[in-house]
Amino acid sequence: MINNNVMLVEGNRLYLEQLSNIIRETETVTLVARFRDAKDALGQGVVFTPNIILLDADNPNIMSLLEEFRKTYPNADIICTGEKWSADSSSLYVNAGAKCFLVKPFSSEELLDAIFAFSKPTTGGVAEAKVMTFFSPKGKSGKTTLIANLAMAISRKTNASVGIIDADLQFGDMAFFFNLKPQSTIVEAARDTDFLSPVSLNSYFVPVAKNVSILCGTKEPSLIDKVSIHSLETIINMARTMFQYVLIDVPAGFNPTSIAAAEMADTTYVVAMLNGGYEVQHIQRSLDIFTTWPDYKEKVKIILTRVEPCTITAKQEMEEVIGYPVAGIIPNAYLDVATAADDGRMALDLKPNSPLSQRINYLAGRITKEKQDDKDDF
Amino acid sequence: MADEQINGVIITFFSTASAVGKTLISINMASELAREGYSVCLADFDLQFGDIRNYLRLTPEYTITDLCESIQADSGRPLMPLLTTYSYEGVSFQVIPNPAKLDEAYNLSPETIIEVLKNLRMQYDYIIVDTTSMFSVLNLGLLDISTIVTFLGIVDFIPTIKNMKIGNETLRTLNYDSNKIRLVLNRSDSKTHIQLKDVVSILGEDFYHILHNDFISARESIATGVPLVLNGQESELTQELRALVARYTNKGYQTEETRKRDSWLSKIFK
Secondary structure (H helix, E strand, O other), X not given: OOOEEXXXXXXXXXXXXXXXXXXXXOOOEEEEEEEOOHHHHHHHHHHHOOOEEEEEOOOOOHHHHHHHXXXXXXXXXXXXXXXXXXXXXXXXXXXXXXXXXXEOOOOHHHHHHHHHHOOOOOOOXXXXXXXXXXXXXXXXXXXXXXXXXXXXXXXXXXXXXXXXEEOOOOOOOHHHHOOOOOOOOXXXXXXXXXXXXXXXXXXXXXXXXXXXXXXXOOOOHHHHHHOOHHHHHHHHHHHHHHOOEEEEEOOOOOOHHHHHHHHHOOEEEEEEEOOOOOHHHHHHHHHHHHOOOOOHHHHEEEEEEOOOOOOHHHHHHHHHHHOOOEEEEOOOOHHHHHHHHHOOOOOOOOOOOOHHHHHHHHHHHHHHHOOOOOOOOO | OOOOOOOOEEEEEEOOXXXXXXXXXXXXXXXXXXXXXXXXEEEEOOOOOOOHHHHOOOOOOOOHHHHHHHHHHOOOOOOHXXXXXXXXXXXXXXXXXXXXXXXXXXXXXXHHHHHHHXXXXXXXXXXXXXXXXXXXXXXXXXXXXXXXXXXXXEOOOHHHHHHHHHHHHHHHHOOOOOOOEEEEEEOOOOOOOOOHHHHHHHHOOOOOEEOOOOHHHHHHHHHHOOOHHHOOOOOHHHXXXXXXXXXXXOEOOEOHHHHHHHHHHHHHOO
């Protein structure tokens, strides 16, 4: 087993003591050296052969220090620590070679998460996630089923880490679909955002499969007020650095939550279920708003669910009627989904060749390969 | 003070599960009440994606936006000329359509919309309100001002029923009179694994009224734009819709005379 030899570099006297104690109390981790002055750590620390360095990012020279530590300790993981997480500075540190960012004072669990659990499967871990928001004009669009299955398919295809955020704040069903009784939900995460970093936010996500985890929605409608737009934005920003793909479920229609999530996303999917009602009008009405974005052609895509027959002709017909490209169509799988959901399961263990699986896999391929839209592609 | 003003009955259709048939039932409720000779106003307060204008093939000149502007201008001008008339074979009622543009819908103030209703309820026997499936500021205001809230449910799969249960429980925490909230089940025998008795036991409450699934009639009604209670086909669903209206109007138990007096009394003692 590899020793976890930690060197602590902390300018603040009080933090130096406090963090030292936490590191000493943490099992499987050894505090081999500690310095208040970063220059001392650079000059003298080498004799202690640390493989983990906790570096005080509140030091004004942090960027040049990071570079020097990288040169001096090429084989050590550098974890930046600071009093407050911010998306901008954190991504600067990570791009400069830090492994991740920890808000201090941290707990033993968070330290261990930072050392072991918190690492993206791909090397480097520098690239930010692709964030996708799933918007629907009205409820009952099939998007919860779509998101859950898509997340699993993306992870299966690429082995990438996928995070789902259930921001459908009044009636989010994601926890239910996965049969979870989460200890922590988006409400607790939002409450704690000021004290969180991506490492600690990670523990609010519930793993549901290898590389797939969920930040569950509110447990009752009145809790909606506990999730401010600002904290939701912070959560999305953190999730960007934690996963390779982030899928966000939002409440139906245009509301502060769905608008914020759509604006932060790289892609917003407008999802509607074809029920013989006025779905086309609803999509067009939504597009009236989304097409005011200058880059809407790249950012806004349509997915239709319960399309029967689920054929390329049906897709082309819908494109004509709507007057906008359709990125994906999903067949009617009501019975499969309902049967699974009634048993407290997600309709995930579908037959791989079932029409639903095929269409979801196709979409997952589109998302992960960044394929260009091709009219004849189905 | 205009003491003789009689406030009409406001019936709001609400649910916390989507696509349960609020619009179809509220349109038929309004149509049936109008057919029976009441003065009726049907309000589409699914402001962003309301379908009443689509269903009834309306091309309204004015919408709720104009009504709100009129109320805010405090001009004292009557609001009724700003409503849109729907009529079919001699039956007619007034409609408040949702805004033409989505951004208008997003920016309307819930307080002003409630003011519009307060004004209009003096003019109509019945105001029927269609809503969205969430606890928004507007919907909470509508629940408060309503005489009756019809909480619509369906027997669907478990997540829908979970949301109905949470919704019903949340409604109960608002402490309305139990008589004000009426649980109505739509599409009772649709294709599903869940039994009606299971839903009743999950909700912990019996349904006040049950409407059967008649997908074909409903779909045809949507396709033709003619409400079920007006299209001359007396399907089982049509009769159940009429029966629901009869229960809400206490028809058969009270004469026209006592009905009027009741609403007057209910105003005094409310």
